[in-house]
Amino acid sequence: MPNLPLFLAASIAITAAPGPDNLQVLARGISQGRAAGLVAALGFAAGLTFHTTLAALGVAALLRSSPHAFEIVKIAGGLYLIWIGIKALTSRGLARAHERPPQPLSAVFRQSVVGNMMNPKVTLFFVVFLPQFVDPSGTQRIGVQMVELGLIFMLQTFAIFSVFGFFAGALGTWLKRRPRVGVWLDRLAGATFIALGLRVALRD
Numbered sequence: 001m002p003n004l005p006l007f008l009a010a011s012i013a014i015t016a017a018p019g020p021d022n023l024q025v026l027a028r029g030i031s032q033g034r035a036a037g038l039v040a041a042l043g044f045a046a047g048l049t050f051h052t053t054l055a056a057l058g059v060a061a062l063l064r065s066s067p068h069a070f071e072i073v074k075i076a077g078g079l080y081l082i083w084i085g086i087k088a089l090t091s092r093g094l095a096r097a098h099e100r101p102p103q104p105l106s107a108v109f110r111q112s113v114v115g116n117m118m119n120p121k122v123t124l125f126f127v128v129f130l131p132q133f134v135d136p137s138g139t140q141r142i143g144v145q146m147v148e149l150g151l152i153f154m155l156q157t158f159a160i161f162s163v164f165g166f167f168a169g170a171l172g173t174w175l176k177r178r179p180r181v182g183v184w185l186d187r188l189a190g191a192t193f194i195a196l197g198l199r200v201a202l203r204d
Contacts, residue, residue, distance in 0.1 A: 004152075007133045010192050011153050015160045017088065017189030021116065025161045029168025032102045037165020039105045043112025045158035048126075050117045052150025055126035056143045059134075077128030078197040084125075085193030088186045126150065132196055 015022070021044045029037025062069045103111075116122060130153075134145045164171060 003133050010196060011156050013188050013192040015157050017186055022161055022164050025164045026168050029165040034166050036108050037168045038162055039108045040112045041158055041161030041165045043109040044116045044161055045154050047113045047116025048154040051123045051126045054123050055130055056146035059131055074131050077131055080128045081193045082197030085190040088190030
């Protein structure tokens with residue numbers, strides 16, 4: 001698969017940057033302990049299979065409908081990634097994680113999965129992010145490549161979110177004492193998004 005190291009680096013930067021999902025994992029771990037944090041991490045990662053499937057089917061169908069559709073999707077996706085990057089660069093940093101009332105682990109998992117699946121922005125992100133690393137001239141079909149990239153993204157998400165959940169108490173205290181860290185994480189993610197967008201826009 002082409003550009004796998006770049007895909008992993010970009011995915012890790014994006015996943016580690018402050019956002020609604022990892023902040024919820026952090027909050028759950030702080031309020032209910034490590035087990036709940038790990039279950040929430042698993043739930044959010046599992047929800048990504050839904051968005052991966054939609055993105056793979058949608059992009060593959062679009063490509064079949066028009067020979068130029070794939071390039072249009074990639075260019076539009078590049079512009080969208082630049083816009084997301086600019087927003088991340090101007091973000092104020094890590095939001096404060098509010099405590100939540102304790103719930104059974106099964107409920108924590110279910111809420112995390114559903115919360116991720118019901119977020120249309122995640123599907124849109126997958127539609128514009130994954131195609132940047134797909135090789136349309138490769139031996140594998142576009143849909144298969146999209147699914148593989150989605151699974152890799154899901155695994156690294158679970159790994160990073162699990163760190164958030166397992167060390168939630170220590171991480172929460174450390175981040176509250178260092179609010180500038182959240183700002184720099186946002187800037188890292190923003191620079192990653194912009195670089196990916198420019199890579200598409202300037203590519204021959």
